[in-house]
Amino acid sequence: MKTKLALFGAALSCLAATPSMAFNINTCFGVPIKWGTNGPAMGASSISFPTGYWRDGLQRTVDLLNQNPSPFFFALQTDTGGLALGNGQNEVWGSSDNGILQGAPAITYWRDTCFQFLGVVVTHRDEADVIFDYRAPFQWTADELKSSIIRYTGTRRQLQSTGVHEFGHAMGLLHVNTEYNIMGADFEHIWANGSAARGYLGEDASDGAVFLYGLWSANYQDLGVAHWKYAFADGQYSRHVKTGIYDASGVALPTVSVNGETGYRVNRGQTVQVEFSYENNGKDTQTVNTGWYVSTNDIISRSDLRIATNTGMTLARNNVLTYRRTLTIPNNLARGTNYWVGTIVDMEGRVPDSVPSNNATYIPIRIN
Template identity: 45%
Template sequence: MKHLFLFLMSLLFVLPASAYQYWVCLDRDLKWETNTVHLRAGAVSFANASWQNALSTSVSRWNQNPSKFRYTLGFGDTGVRRGNGENEVWFSSDPDALDGAPAIAWTWYECIDYWIFGKTVKMTEVDVIFDVAEAYTPFVSNKSSLWEYGGSNRPFITTAIHELGHGLGLAHVNYTYNVMGSDWTHIHVNGSSARPYVGEDTSAGARHLYGNASPLIQDLSTTHWKYGSADGEYSDHVKTKVYTSTGGALATETINGETYYRVNAGQTVQVEFTFENSGASTQSSVPVGFYFSTNDLITTLDTKLRSIVLNLAPDFVHTRKDTVTIPSGLASGSLRWIGVIVDDTNSRSEVTETNNATYLPIKIN
């Protein structure tokens, strides 16, 4: 994100709170004075229905966050440019506009101390620009097209969610699993479909800046991704794993772009998953079920291996290992999937139920 400013009277800096980070000037949070920001999509860039749907989905995912902040979206803007007083989104090949990035959010703000009349600290404009040469895909219904699943494309929606995070005042984060880090690996997958989402860290940041929506919005989710390491301002993410019962490494095999863990029928293993509470309130004694499946679409119709309960607080990413036992009597070489479903009894009211299940692949020795 690049900042442009008017009459700056004090240093702008990033302030971390919990995990999310945001911008502060003159000891005040830098944010919009309103809870609703209207985006105008470029007529040329978003003439195609597939790209319109992708951008609309990105905005829709943001609008499931538990804060008061919401984006609205319109199409057909024929006069996109930086600094024109409009909040706009478009594709470009202009190296000056892109500043060497695959996508960038340019933000304008005022940070003024009028001495006698007080301080004015507010965002005034955001322009999100995508590199037309980047290998974006508007589709996430087929995970095999994506970089991390053997494909050649970057998911546009994850990047759009990241840049729109800058658009409401959030900065990069490099020390936890989050969409304000490496966005294309902050994704939920179950079956053949991938689902980009805002996530716990960024939802908590939005709640800090704009307060809780009323009524309160709740959301639980699980994914087979976790924090890996810092890469400059960004967090790198890696897939979660299957381990031996004592936490040791298992042999692996790559099949169709995914890592399969070699296990024995009847073996006890540890499975690792990340759980997030992207809602407004702590959820106590959440039922979690572990399942065994003949395919990568995990549902409650699969064979249940065991149940646990978790206390899931917001403001924290919960990556953990749990023990399960592989069923016996499985043929050598067969492919199976160990799945997890958070709130598998559907006892909690959530803004979406489509991010509650995911999997880890295994191959029987």
């Protein structure tokens, strides 16, 4: 797991505080600490992130952080000076120095101004540096494929999922251990459908961005659904597990491996409860129709067999909704065959969604 260190100047002092929502931030005499401007530049090492695969992966990471309903964003550029902590520049690089990394796969350092004079609090973020561990055993990938990343069928840690977590710190967010959240165990905060899988900022961290920087004037809307959920607190971090399928009384069904992922054994005509986590990562509360489907593959789409519908599901940007829907497995599915039960939030696509690709996901099943 990652650890974080706040780097302060000799005259600076800061306190951590927890707002009423799950996101956590730093405060200075009760005032949230944040950047004084939107769009601070972040200089990327051309050695750690050379042009091509790795630089593209880092840019994708920043883009995923910037997909939020606040006006805040980072502007990635190539670093032109020396890389160092406390040099007044925001930088991102890879390192093998354990004195900096402190045993973490990645770490963020920040420096803040915080003082009170004649009853007036002066505070702002001055610098943030993100450093990735480039030593074994932390093997990275910038792929957005299930076959590449841990917790699926791969062996590598995704640059994007860990990077969004670290840039979340740079933006002003702290760890969370109470909700499904990228600021918890980021490698267990993944959207997936078909072969694709990627980390993302998510509902609670998006809410934290709005708390710090306000709402963006643009019409940024984003509904999403994931087959992960909150499990338990592990120190500062929330740990997450995959959502499941249960019998009618709420008891988890027997599991089976389906293409390297955990699936569930079900009977034709059986009544089951299927669980997914729904999120509103956008600007406005939305009331939408949600569908549940059966597919012959792990790509859930509107062309699959719809077996249930919820009309009028309301999703606000407050807390992640992990929801179980009671379904009946169709009687005409082939015995001994793998299928995928999935869901699509806003199944008609009525919301002008800025990230429509994350509206569907799945759980594998095998018919007894």
